[in-house]
Amino acid sequence: MLGGAPGTRTATGYGRAMSSVEIPGVRLAVQAFDAVLDAAARTPVTQVPGWPWPARPTRARLVVSIIWAVLASGLTASAVAELIAGRMLSSILGTVIGVAQSLPLLLAVRRPLVAWRIMVLGQFAGVLASYPHDPIWPWPVGGCLAMIVVLFQVAASYPRRAVVGVGLLTAVFMLLPAVPLGDTPPWLVLILCGAEALVLVLGDAILGRRTAEARLAEQAELRRQDLARQAVLEERSRIARELHDVVAHHMSMIAIQAEAAPLKIQDLPPAAQATLAAIRGAAREALAETRRVVGLLRNGDELPERVPQPGLARLDELVEAGRVSGLAVESAVVGMPRPLEVGVDLSAFRIVQEALSNAARYAPGARVSVLVRYGRDSLRVSVTDNGCEVPLVAQAGGGHGLVGMRERVAMLGGTLSAGPSEDGGFAVIADLPCGGSAAVGWPGPGVPGR
Template sequence: MSEQPAGHRQDKAGFTDAMFRRAVVDAAVRAPKEPPRRLMPGRRWVRLLEHLLLLAMTVGFTGGSIAIPVNLFDPTPHPTVALLLAVPQAVPLLLASRWPLAAWRISALGMLAGALVLRGAYFWPWPVTSWLAFVVICFFTALGYERSVAVGVGVLTIGGLIVPAVVVSGMPDWFGLILAGIVLLALSFGDAVGGRYTAELSLAEQEALRRRDLARQARLEERARIARELHDVVAHHMSVIAMQAEAAPYKIPDLPDAAKDTFALVRDAARDALTETRRVVGLLRAEDEGPERRPQPGLERLEDLVAGARQAGLTVDVVIVGVPRPVAAGVDLSAYRIVQESLSNAARYAPGSHVRVEVRYGPAALAVTVTDDGPRTAPAEPGGGHGLVGMRERATMLGGALSAGPAEPAGWTVTAELPYGGA
């Protein structure tokens, strides 16, 4: 086996010597590249509760860090010395939530100063309240940053704080091991909590990307479906153009040759356009999907939709507002599909509800509104909302708009505005 190069030996945890050195430098002096993770991100009242809790702990730990040395240590330090040591040891706890690494650096320096100044005055050189504040700061540091920073903090705490306290102040070795274990436990717990938060955040981002991809896929599929459905409409008009251009020379006597040539060009262009349209729409069909043989539906089949919805358990009322008028085939088809999808959603998510379908013939646009009053029985599991994506695509295609949302006092409403002339 070949030896690894010096400086790149790797331990069982996967850390090399260079990574350990970098971790120590990150913990000691290097500024963090990213803001720290927070323990309780989100609502303002939760953050306020966190700050109040840290404030109360800081006040209590600072007071204890002053009183304990003055009353228990021998020789007793001057109150001013106890105050000067307590402030850097415990007060940084206030910063632990927002700037945990800076809080740890200040507190560690204060703890090291205490080990040097109060050596031999007690069983160990720190008040228990200062140590508790330091442990909480270690937890927030591991929570807020990468694992490498937590490793650096652990190495510096044990090697640069606990070991000097054992050597200089006479603290027993076994007690130093206990303190080291407490520090490692706090760092491990903080790293676990921070890792879980990071994993949850990553999962949430992946889920958002997945929903975005699904919505995009649904949008593309719906556009392809709209194109296939409108093919019949376009094909009908192009066929009429081709037939009329073909018949024109026979209907109009003594037609000039130039006009006959023009009609021939119109006929050939219409046939070519019809052929290309069929070829493109054929590419949009699935491999196992054949061409549609039936004519595309419209609002004249609205009663059939309502009858099917009633069989599914809905109570449906249809209201026609205004004077019905002929509308473009695309508008007619889109209005039918919007009502169809809305009734399907009502049957699935609001079973047994009362549904009101309103078709309003306005001066410039056809308005379709479908409203239910909420489920009477347990609805199905929530879906991805892709039906709304398809309805919006249809409305947008015609230069219209579609809105959907909760109805008052209960239920759901869908409203579409479809301009007669398109856009």
């Protein structure tokens, strides 16, 4: 037992070493056999649409179908006529072989592999029936042309291993039998095999290009989706940082008022003092948590905002900035301006600011109309321009302004519509629910109309 264990291990290791040594040509033969099986039976015929069948149902499909029907009919008639008149075959046998060699071209538009399987058998039958009458060239011209087209379609539609099997079987059943059966020179068969390989390589190259283009398009779409998600996250982070000042202001006011109440009101009951102390502690804790969360949203080198958040009271500044950038901006306020919630006021300001920025970027020199309409329970902000006479190409890195607008409107539960207008320009219309709530620290009277 003790002596047998090492011997067993040695024999196992020797067997593995022998198995790792490949007999010359065996692996190549196995791969060729697998390729032949793939071409003959294993490859699904519906794996990919055949070339040049259009991917989408359009008029091009009808055109391709008509062209293919005419081509298949012409090549079939040529093959049948050559077999009957030139090779002296009977009408029935010549028709059957000619149809098998060329008419499956109709199937090749959608099922190239099925068409090839039928045609290669027809070519083999044609060689067997034609070599007594034409021992040097036993292939009808129409059938040869149809086979070339189908070989190209197969190579441009199926995996490479199946294409290799198709090439091997075509050579074995169509080309090589002409040497022992007839008087076809071997050099001519070699030339034909080289031409067959050239057709398959060309089709495979086209398939590779189509595959690469599809992958690039997929990667571009994934990148576009990633950029859109990144823009949404960045805009949400920006909104959170902006609203932090608003929340911090309110929470600070609550804490200060709760702390000052016992000093302003004498002889407060102990229960009231305890309640105010609880309010003060909760406000300070909420303020600390808010600052901590917003701190996570900031970059390492980004400092907190120290400037008060803007609102529609600064609409004149936006209009003037738009005019400086080359736009002809007109603004109007409809309805009675009133204090708004700080979030609504800030979002309205940012929407107008971003819309004017987009107009300056994509429609320089355009006439822009800014309209702020105060409704009973909503605020409508619209920015429309008449477009640019010379179309501009969108600049790289842009295209996310609408993302920010939509995020702000969605945060407030409003609606946003943005798109081309009837006069060829662009319109941005946002409806923000305001409910008539007053904002703390409204900077002044309403913006006058223009």
